[in-house]
Amino acid sequence: MWPLQQLVQFRAVYEHDSLSAAARALGMSQPALSHSLSKLEARVGGALFQRHTRSLRPTELARALYKQAGRVLDEVAGLDLLVARFHEGRSGLVRIGCGPFAPDILGQSLAGPLRREGSGIRLDLHADQFDALQEGLYAYRYDFLVYDRPQLETLADQADTVVQPLRHLPLRVVAPAAWVRGEKEPVGEDPAAARAFMARMPWALPIVPMEYRQRLSPWFQALLEQRKGAEYQMAAISSCLALCRAGQAITVAPDLLIEADIASGHLLTLPLDTGVRVDVSACRLRSHPLSDAAARVWQLLVKGGDSPWR
The missing domain is CATH 3.40.190.10 (Periplasmic binding protein-like II)
Structure with missing residues (x-):
């Protein structure tokens, strides 16, 4: 059985290149750390460091041991985290x-x-x-x-x-109802009118990974490129919806988040397919x-x- 404490001490010496610095970091005396390192060298059957004037230089054995010891200690830390969680x-x-x-x-x-x-x-x-x-x-x-x-x-x-x-959550294009009702064209019913409407209005979109952008419908991708992105790039979809509810932007959202807004008539969905389904x-x-x-x-x-x- 490998003594974990010796591996912790060995890693500290390896990373500090100095017995005194490692001892200070570990909160122990330098002689005690030197004794522990000697016991570990006896266990592995070879020198772990070459002593120079102001530093320790790891041997090839130490470099190999350091990699494996790091994995072992990280696994132990993972077990501690698992228990804490x-x-x-x-x-x-x-x-x-x-x-x-x-x-x-x-x-x-x-x-x-x-x-x-x-x-x-x-x-x-x-x-x-x-x-x-x-x-x-x-x-x-x-x-x-x-x-x-x-x-x-x-x-x-x-x-x-x-x-x-x-x-399965398709993303809907949603706009302030007051904007839609103020249009002469049937924005809420005709896709062509809705796309023209979107081209004129500010957008709020969540920041998403590239795989989502690649799923966008061609018309949506073309409009995004033409506009050079959205006016508001938000970290969360709730922030985008807040701007939409305040009458400041069009956005996209799943039905689950806009059911109450649609029922109250405060927001309206547009007859457009974004191409994104989560x-x-x-x-x-x-x-x-x-x-x-x-x-x-x-x-x-x-x-x-x-x-x-x-």
């Missing part, structure tokens, strides 16, 4: 990594059911690029991900993943046991019944 989950904190549209949808959809249950569950929703979310999932920084299904199906270890489809799915790792709180949120999402997604 589990206990946080018991206290009601659930961390979810999200695609660009998921935070607003999750926040709106889950708030009611969780509040009615009085469970004390709190959601930490973090939107990011898919590569960063994937890394966070495998490092146990997230209990699970909510993202577009085609991307989730590219995860490295499919045998360890559970991907659960949630909902197949929202949830994904978790079989090797990552869910806390009680995370398991309840997962159940709300995927099990039907009182799920806000069904």
Whole structure:
């Protein structure tokens, strides 16, 4: 069995190039650190450092050991994080990594059911690029991900993943109702009139990964290029909708987020196909046991019944 403390101390010496600096960083005496390093050298059967005037130079054996020791210590840190996340989950904190549209949808959809249950569950929703979310999932920084299904199906270890489809969400073009009603042309009914209307009005669009832009309908792509992008580039779709509700911009949104606005007559959808449909799915790792709180949120999402997604 390798003593982890010796590996921690070895890594500190390797990274500081100095026994004294490493000892200060570790909060131990230099003689004690030197003794620990000697024991490790005896264990591996060779010198780990060549001593120079003011620094230590790692040997080839040390360089090989450093790479492997780093992996081992990172794995141990991952286990510590897993345990910490589990206990946080018991206290009601659930961390979810999200695609660009998921935070607003999750926040709106889950708030009611969780509040009615009085469970004390709190959601930490973090939107990011898919590569960063994937890394966070495998490092146990997230209990699970909510993202577009085609991307989730590219995860490295499919045998360890559970991907659960949630909902198919087409994105609608939505505008302030007062703008549409003030037009002479039938903007709310005729696609050609709606496109001409869009060309004249300011837009608010969420910042999205390139894979979403590549799905846009040709007319939408052409209009975006012609306009050189949207006037308002927002981090979240809720911010885009806020501008639309304030009568400052046209935007795109899934039905789930605009049902109340459409019902009240405050916003209107335009008869245009953006080409973007988000197949929202949830994904978790079989090797990552869910806390009680995370398991309840997962159940709300995927099990039907009182799920806000069904």
